[in-house]
Amino acid sequence: MAMAGKKPTKAELTSVPIEHLDLTKTQSVADLVDGYKRISFQARTLGTCASVLENAMTDPQCTLFFGGAGALTPGGLRKVMRDLVEYGLVDVVVTTGAIAYHDFYEAHGHRHWATDPETDDMMLREHFLDRVYDTLADEDLFRECDDEIAALADSLEPRPYSSREFLEHMGKIASKDPNSLVGTCYR
Structure with a gap:
């Protein structure tokens, strides 16, 4: 020691x-x-x-922070992160934008799929599939989410927003999915 x-x-x-x-x-x-x-x-x-x-x-007296980074949502831990909030096991969530984005994507009913990490990237590109190591997502559906997030941003009063404020607006949309981390944080 x-x-x-x-x-x-x-x-x-x-x-x-x-x-x-x-x-x-x-x-x-x-x-x-x-x-x-x-x-x-x-x-x-x-x-x-x-x-x-x-x-x-x-x-x-303890305040519990959850710090998440990496591909936790596409990797299958979305509900675990949501449960930490839902059941009061954490008080504060600090994550990368990717975790929130992939959660928002899944809150719209979209899925991630398992693949071999050696899958040919050029072939995946032909199918508009994005790969995160051994997991796939649909690029066309990502673009739909991008468009929705852009429309959300355009609908807000023009001023600076903290990430927490912006995620609150995303959470309102995502809260329709009971398994959404961002939606659960919003609720």
Whole structure:
């Protein structure tokens, strides 16, 4: 464990032994994740994260932020992100525009599709399909969403808008879909 300001001794560096996971003493997923805290690599990280989450969820003064980046919506985590908001598991959502955009796209009934990550991009282009690694979306439907967002922007009073304000307007539209993250944040 890192110690700020001083060089640790050998005894300090070797003070926390690895405790081998004993599945015969594991009765639940909670037991398993708790056991992860005492083993190595990403299992320990997962166990630590579970402890942080448990502490946050039981602290009435805690404000929980969800920070999302990457292709989480096309990757299949849209409802998970929505549920975090719907069930009050997070207080603040901070995401990239792509997460909100793909959510808006799906709020219109459009889908993402699985594909092989080696699918030929030129062939996909011929079909107006966009690829995010191993996931596809319809470019024509993206353009429909783009047009709707442009019309929304044109309908607003001309002034600067924060991303939160603009997403509120998008959320009003997306709220027709009960599985929409942006719509749930709006509601």
